[in-house]
Amino acid sequence: MTVQLQAQHLQFAYLPERNVLDDVSLEINAGETLYILGRNGSGKTTLLSCLAGLITPAAGQVLLDGQDLLSFGPAERARKVGLIPQMHTPAFSYTVNEMVMMGRAPYLGWLGSPSRDDQAIVDEALAQLGLFELRNRPYTEISGGEQQLVLIARGLAQKCQLLLMDEPTAHLDLSNQHRILEIVSQLGDRGLSFIISSHSPNNALAYADRVLLLEGGKVTAYGSPEETLTEPKLSAIYGIRTEVITNGDGKPLAVVTQRPIALEPKSLRDPHSPLGQIFARSKAEPQLILVTGLSGVGKTTWCTQLIGLARDAGLKVNGLLSPSIFEDGRKVGIEVVDLHSGDHRQLARLREEGSAALQTPRWAFDSEAMDWANQVLTESGASDLTVIDELGPLEFFQNEGLTAGMAKLDAGDYKVAAVVIRSALLPQALSRWPNAIIVNGSAKTLP
Amino acid sequence: MPSTNAAPSRLKTTITGIALAALPAILFALALLLGRYPIGPLDVGRSLLSPIFPKLGADIPEIARRLVLRVRLPRALAALLIGASYGGTGAAFQAIFKNPLVDSNILGVTSGAGFGAALALLLLRNEWQVQLFAFAFGLLAVGLAFFGSRLYKSSPLLVLTLMGILVGSLFGSLTSLLKYVADPLDTLPAITFWLLGSLSSITWSSLPVLAFVTLLGVFFLWLIRWRLNILSLGDAEARALGVNPARSKLCIIIVATLMTAAAVSVSGVIGWVGLVIPHAGRLLVGPDHKRLMPASILMGASFLLLIDNIARTLLPGEIPLGVLTGLVGVPVLALLLRRGRRGW
Amino acid sequence: MKKTLTKLPFLLLAVILALSACAPAATPPTVTQDAAPTEAATDAPVEVIDAPFTAQVDPDLVEAFTALYQAFYPEGTPAIVPSEADLLVTAAAESDEVPAAIPATFLPGAVMLPRSDSPAAADFAAFVISSDGQQALIDAGLLPEVSTVTDQGGNSVEIAQPLRTLISTYGPVTAMIYAVNGEETLAAASYLGARDAAGAAAMEAIDPRFQDLIGDDYFSQTEFNIEEAARLAPDLIVTSLRTEWLATAGELGIPIVLYDAETPDRLKEAMLLTGELFGPHATAQAEAWVAYYDWITKSILSQTETIAEADRPSVLFTGTEPLRVASGEMYQTSLIEIAGGVSASGELTGYWNDVNLEQIAAWDPDVIIVPPYGGATVEAITENPDWQILTAVQEGRVYRMPKLVVPWDTPAPDSTLGIIWLAERLFPELETPDCAEQANFFYNTFYDYAIPSEQVESICAIN
Structure with a gap:
């Protein structure tokens, strides 16, 4: 098989210093289908535009049949690579036939109009996709699936060898998705290659020859679906726990997302419970529990309960807990408690000018107390349970605050760590610690 | 679904095509035959042939011969050209702006031309200078809008539209300023007369530039007609189809602006035609510019001929064209919308 | 020669006006300095022995005359004489035939006519029609407040x-x-x-x-x-x-x-x-002025009334643009009719109307008048090849309405001259009033302006 399109170290930025694509390389052989997966804003559409030659990368190059894409003229390029953009409604209600005819543009001169031969090619493309009967219907009045087929037919009329499709199955129901992807697959069998951006790992599992995972413009994985669509890699790019369901032979069949698991601290007493299992596994390798949930659901309470039960069970506990300080029924400060020694200091107080009526008051942190807390974490010895309450935007984005806690987790220097983290930061946390267990931190009162 | 699924049969398409092509010819003939000065059809015919066969014109009253050759003929030709120009540029602008609610005035050409004419009327008062100023300021306005929009990087089409509106308002205000300082007995009536738009002062001397620019422009629009389909899909899709949208659009804007400025500079401001004719065209032949462009050109020419025939014959006083384009155009369009299909 | 009879009253009128209004100002003899009489009177209350001028006053006007005299000469006593006075104070002459002379009319129907070249009498006549003179009569209860x-x-x-x-x-x-x-x-x-x-x-x-x-x-x-x-x-x-x-x-x-x-x-x-x-x-x-207007109308009518409707020249009055014409409701149409013509565009209504050349050809006027404003020129019509089809252009009968300041076609006092001028253009063979003569009279009488004769000639000349 020959390499049809090759991208080498592509870099692109709309604004200076804000790379949308960063060192992206990929290649596709004739007849292959490449899926590009990634979250919204990860750079999928930009990558497709680069590959189609619509935008010029700041660095790196795209080779088409071994030749620099930029050396082709627009029409010449369009005869080789087609791009089907995300679906939108055109301003004028062209008929299906007229829409498909537009695929002949690269073959017609600047001032040319389609001829009988062009119509024959269009008729063939329409017939191939079963659209011939719809040819005089306005494009704006047919279903979404049919519209997508029309755009594919346009790609066929364009007679190119590689079609780039930007989220072709978005907004389509299950049956239409299936219909489109089967047609794409059959066209692939006839030697047409596809690069498809998608939000569906399952479609990629079913139809892709290769998969490229994109996050923040960087390639995090590239290879066969089996290699790339693994639990940690998917968890990392989507920021949620995923589970890959396999058949008996270990061949992946589907990717499903997992909800945060509900662990009751009191189940610690039962060694066969999931929580008991976690502590059992911690003897072999460190276990990270991310305690999450909306603000105020009781994440600190959940930790307090776990600490109490762990101590009752004779386990050694260290780390930090930060309970709120209340005054006249409103939260006015945050305290930090060393779980090993029981020492505590005031870590933060309400800013004077801040309005207490705000849902999330701004806190003024005491840098000495923060230094002390980091020292506690650094100097804490071995333990069975390390609790850190909590790691927030300060730690993840600004590299400030409880930096010692981040270092400890990165180093795997714990047996079981229970770390309080707000839901919004889960993607960051999971891409940093892909094996973390996500726990719903809604506390219930102990019996 | 009888209306939407019915393929436009070859016969129907042919009939529509013949009708659209015949209409301007019929109305052109009517323009030569009709007028406030009674001239018999035979005399009109012989007058027309008299430059080639002087014998034919021998027994026609000189006044009739001159009216046909020097008044009716240039005026009918001007109506034909200006109508075709408005129809064609309207369709082209609606395509490249992906917006069925614009015409070639969206970038301020008319406002600029109006200002140029008012300025020339205020300072110079010479017919060809007024035309020259109108033409030059029409181009200047579009140039300002176009290069002004280059200052912003994002969403070029939207910025261009916005700049067009800004430049149009600017020149509109400047024209108001000129009207304000103009002598109410002296210059102001001339400015108002010009701004209202009229074909009554058309002579052969107005025609050469108009004909040259319009014929070349119409030919260009006719050649590029199918490409307008692709441009109307948007820049990204056009580029994916191997078309350089920026270059194509620039060419179309330049050509359409030249055409509009040439039309405005001889006739004053005639609104409405460029906006509405492409709609009527779409209802008749569909949105495919391969058919729509010729249809818009022919319908624009027919429409302005019809309007002008009414304007100059119905009453002793000329009826302002702007009044008639609305009065005649709206019912016609409403009728077409009623029987037409949905969508643009 | 032909117009001697008609112009005589106006010459007379002009002379009287010139005497009453343009006489040089002079100090009354009782005053020793160059100062206003009232001031002088208070500054130097010299016993007046001789009045500055003598007056012959109708008995019913003595009261008004005395009031005015005392306003002008606060310490003085008028010298009223039965005859051969410097100033005649009397009732205005009534006449339908000719426009009345316009002497100083200080009360309705009462005038002062200087009868000698006494500067004091002329000054006094000017005073009685000034605001101050009127004020004196109001104070005396002779004019309403x-x-x-x-x-x-x-x-x-x-x-x-x-x-x-x-x-x-x-x-x-x-x-x-x-x-x-x-x-x-x-x-x-x-x-x-x-x-x-x-x-x-x-x-x-x-x-x-x-x-x-x-x-x-x-x-x-x-x-x-x-x-x-x-x-x-x-x-x-x-x-x-x-x-x-x-x-x-x-x-x-x-x-x-x-x-x-x-x-x-x-x-x-x-x-x-x-x-x-x-x-x-x-x-x-x-x-x-009204009498003057009526006289002009009558003079022209006397010459033109025998002309049949069909033989009257058709006149097109164009506006600021050649293709803009006056409607039948405009003053210009009245002007044409008084001058003996027929308005070509009289069927139109409203204000100025925009028309096309073909319509003008259908009217085919005998005479075209362009206005003296809006940049309109005769050449815009006569030098336009397309307009050569019109009788008026072929016969060279395209004229520009004159003006000194106010255009003669507008509904203002000067339009009397517009009528005269137009009648002259329409009927050069008839003995209608003479433009130059009447322009001279008009500006002297109604604008107090001694219009230079070369200006009159250039205005009235055929353009």
Whole structure:
């Protein structure tokens, strides 16, 4: 098989210093289908535009049949690579036939109009996709699936060898998705290659020859679906726990997302419970529990309960807990408690000018107390349970605050760590610690 | 679904095509035959042939011969050209702006031309200078809008539209300023007369530039007609189809602006035609510019001929064209919308 | 020769006016310094032995004469003599035939006629028709304190007398004010036809205050600067009925008189109204103008009434553009009809109408008149090859209406000359009044302007 399109170290930025694509390389052989997966804003559409030659990368190059894409003229390029953009409604209600005819543009001169031969090619493309009967219907009045087929037919009329499709199955129901992807697959069998951006790992599992995972413009994985669509890699790019369901032979069949698991601290007493299992596994390798949930659901309470039960069970506990300080029924400060020694200091107080009526008051942190807390974490010895309450935007984005806690987790220097983290930061946390267990931190009162 | 699924049969398409092509010819003939000065059809015919066969014109009253050759003929030709120009540029602008609610005035050409004419009327008062100023300021306005929009990087089409509106308002205000300082007995009536738009002062001397620019422009629009389909899909899709949208659009804007400025500079401001004719065209032949462009050109020419025939014959006083384009155009369009299909 | 009979009364009138108005100012003999008489009288109460002039006074006018005399010479006693006086104070002569001479008319129907070249008598005659003279008569209870007029909008307006300060925002009315001798009261005015260099120069020659008075930036039919108006504190504002700012100006509480003179009858009415605003002398002046208008009409009619309707020349009056023509409802049409022509575009209604050349060809006028404003030129028509099909162009009968300041085709006093000029163009073979002669008379009589003879000739010459 020959390499049809090759991208080498592509870099692109709309604004200076804000790379949308960063060192992206990929290649596709004739007849292959490449899926590009990634979250919204990860750079999928930009990558497709680069590959189609619509935008010029700041660095790196795209080779088409071994030749620099930029050396082709627009029409010449369009005869080789087609791009089907995300679906939108055109301003004028062209008929299906007229829409498909537009695929002949690269073959017609600047001032040319389609001829009988062009119509024959269009008729063939329409017939191939079963659209011939719809040819005089306005494009704006047919279903979404049919519209997508029309755009594919346009790609066929364009007679190119590689079609780039930007989220072709978005907004389509299950049956239409299936219909489109089967047609794409059959066209692939006839030697047409596809690069498809998608939000569906399952479609990629079913139809892709290769998969490229994109996050923040960087390639995090590239290879066969089996290699790339693994639990940690998917968890990392989507920021949620995923589970890959396999058949008996270990061949992946589907990717499903997992909800945060509900662990009751009191189940610690039962060694066969999931929580008991976690502590059992911690003897072999460190276990990270991310305690999450909306603000105020009781994440600190959940930790307090776990600490109490762990101590009752004779386990050694260290780390930090930060309970709120209340005054006249409103939260006015945050305290930090060393779980090993029981020492505590005031870590933060309400800013004077801040309005207490705000849902999330701004806190003024005491840098000495923060230094002390980091020292506690650094100097804490071995333990069975390390609790850190909590790691927030300060730690993840600004590299400030409880930096010692981040270092400890990165180093795997714990047996079981229970770390309080707000839901919004889960993607960051999971891409940093892909094996973390996500726990719903809604506390219930102990019996 | 009888209306939407019915393929436009070859016969129907042919009939529509013949009708659209015949209409301007019929109305052109009517323009030569009709007028406030009674001239018999035979005399009109012989007058027309008299430059080639002087014998034919021998027994026609000189006044009739001159009216046909020097008044009716240039005026009918001007109506034909200006109508075709408005129809064609309207369709082209609606395509490249992906917006069925614009015409070639969206970038301020008319406002600029109006200002140029008012300025020339205020300072110079010479017919060809007024035309020259109108033409030059029409181009200047579009140039300002176009290069002004280059200052912003994002969403070029939207910025261009916005700049067009800004430049149009600017020149509109400047024209108001000129009207304000103009002598109410002296210059102001001339400015108002010009701004209202009229074909009554058309002579052969107005025609050469108009004909040259319009014929070349119409030919260009006719050649590029199918490409307008692709441009109307948007820049990204056009580029994916191997078309350089920026270059194509620039060419179309330049050509359409030249055409509009040439039309405005001889006739004053005639609104409405460029906006509405492409709609009527779409209802008749569909949105495919391969058919729509010729249809818009022919319908624009027919429409302005019809309007002008009414304007100059119905009453002793000329009826302002702007009044008639609305009065005649709206019912016609409403009728077409009623029987037409949905969508643009 | 042919017009000697008709022009005689006007020459006489002109001479009288020149004597009464243009006589050089002189100090009364009792005064020893070059100062105003009233001042002199208080400064130096010299026992007057000889009165400065003698007067012959009708018995019923003695009271008024004495009141005026004592206002002018506070310490003096009038020398009333039975005959051979310097000044004759008497009832105005009544005549339908000729326009009345316009001597100093100090009370309705009562005039003062200098009978010698006594400068004091002339000064006194000028004083009696001034605002101060009027004030003296009002104080004596001989003239009303408030004059009530009905304006052309149908409103009854009360105007305190004498009128001392006035704003005119409508050019034709400004011309009427000049024609009734009221221009000294103007504080600001909008002028017609004074924007071009020639018009401005002529207007400045007529009134040296012109450049100070011209208020087009503040006051016009569309514009009314209320702050500037308040600053000028006028007793009265005069304007057109078709004015946009009446409600705003009403806020000042200054009386407003509205004009709507688009026909000959309305124009005469407007002139008489203007006279009424100022008092007896202005009224006499206005009546003289009306008589003049009627005389012109009659003179031309006497020559043209025998011409059959079909033989009357068809006249097209074009506007600022060659293809813009006057409607039948406009004053220009009346002008054409009085002059003995028929308006080609008389079937049109409204104001100016835009037409096409073919319509003009269908009318095929015998004569085309272009206006002296809006940049309209005869050449725009005669040098346009397409217009050669018209009889008027072929026969060279395209003329530009003249003007000195006010265009002669507008409904203003000067239009009397427009009629004369047009009749001359339409019927060169008939003995209608002579343009140059009448222009000379008109500007002398109604504008107090001794128009240079070469100017008259160039205006009346066939262009």
